[in-house]
Amino acid sequence: MAKFPNITMTSAGLEMLARAASGQTADRFIVTKVKLGDGVSEGNIRDYTDIISSKKEVTLASFEDKGNGTFRYTFTYNNEGVKVGFYHREIGLFAKNGDSGTEKLVGYTNAGNYPGWIDDETRIQPYTRLMINVGIGDTDNASGMVDVGNTVTIEMLDEHNNDENAHTNLIKRLFGSATATMESVKNSVQGWCKESIASIFGIDSATQTNVKNKMLEYAQEQIESWLETLGIRYNIAQNGYICLGKLFGDAIIQWG
Template sequence: MAKFPNITMTSAGLEMLARAASGQTADRFIVTKVKLGDGVSEGNIRDYTDVISSKKEVTLAAYEDKGNGTFRYTFTYNNEGVKVGFYHREIGLFAKNGDNGEEKLVGYTNAGNYAGYIDDETRIQPYTRLMINVGVGDTDNASGMVDVGNTVTIEMLDEHNNNKNAHDNLIKRLFGSATATMESVKTSVQNWCKESIASVFGVASATTDNIKSKVKEWALEKINEWIETLGIRYNIAQNGYICLGKLFGDAIIQWGVYGDSNNTLITLNLNITSSNILFAIATDVTNNGNPQGAYLGYDVIENNKIRFLFNAIPWTFAWFCISK
């Protein structure tokens, strides 16, 4: 918000105040409005007849006789009607003598480097209250032209705040809707959420199936990364294996079915050593229903080979091994 020095009366303003001291109705000092501008003051304020660069006019909202010839004039304004935002540097007070008098610049102040900024009307700004005190002298021959439409009272603010349609235009702009109904706002919010979700998940539209598919895809990807990090591997087949990884002490489970009437030496799916074998077993599963041999034990021939021992070589046998 801008910081303004005390208002300086112009030569015309001093003359009008002196005239008001006559007490005549025709000489009454009547404040009418202020002009807000963005001009840079360089000359003698006493000689000013207007603000340097006018951007907005504000009519009088209220005035009060403070006694001893002092009057307080109140103006209220926002950025309604401002098409282009500007730095608020200037305040010019205008008045006239009598109802039929000529309106003139009677007081002026400039914020200089302490200007504030007033946005254009597309960005809603709250009301600002501007109060200017003027000493008219030892007389009550002063008044103001109050614009009732520019007056904002507490009662009006309460009514405004309690009005459910008070900010229709703002809501329409925010949600890009021609109407500001509950359903239109809900629809806009839902559409925005769908667009945001679709963007986050990288899908064409935020349907339930698309999201479920994307979540499933992401979950499988993360599970595979997790499994790989832990060293978990598997091959679920007739001759397969499961390596349980770090969570289970790197235990390896292997199994298979083997058929060779000449020997019982098999090649394992994963390399092991004899010292790491925890359990191994085989059984004769010859398919003619007449098992030929009973299982006796095993020998590890190489890191990836194991011979299962029978008292008679079976046609077919199944085996199972747990190791590290």
């Protein structure tokens, strides 16, 4: 996971915050989105007008007035739309003054040598929640442009969990199957079990005969080792003997 320092406000951001202190609707500080990127930060962040290497844009999911002029802005995202995986170093916060204002980069942070990694969209990645706190000052003249499509409600989550086909693609990838039926999953599990058993027993294939012979071979090896440890020896011949070993004082029975 990337390690980001506290966000630094740009010169444009500081000006927009100061303007919001007027309390006028036209000056309201409205957060709109963040950009994620992989650029290496150089120079003075105050002078930045955009992030260095943008890879993904994320709209605002929610915001909360924390009191004392502090607002918390929450963004949720996964790797949908990411065609090429990238090292996540940059976060750029964008906002505007008033509904008709111009969107600008108002805050920036860079993970430097401690970036995270965001895979391309062919590899499923869970949602990440990004929260940014911004001190607006002694005013409540702030808000955010919330993208309803970027939020997940309890109802939507319940509907997803109750959908039998919700994780079809994931099941296909996990089990290497073209379909996600009960039969295909069962066949994949059985195949995996057979491969594992064959590997454990050191046999070419996990057929009943091969496994049975391997177990008999193992049992014979263990019996012979046990007899040797106890000192039990024998020679089954016309003039043979049986040494009963340590448990019977090395008593010997002979015949012939």
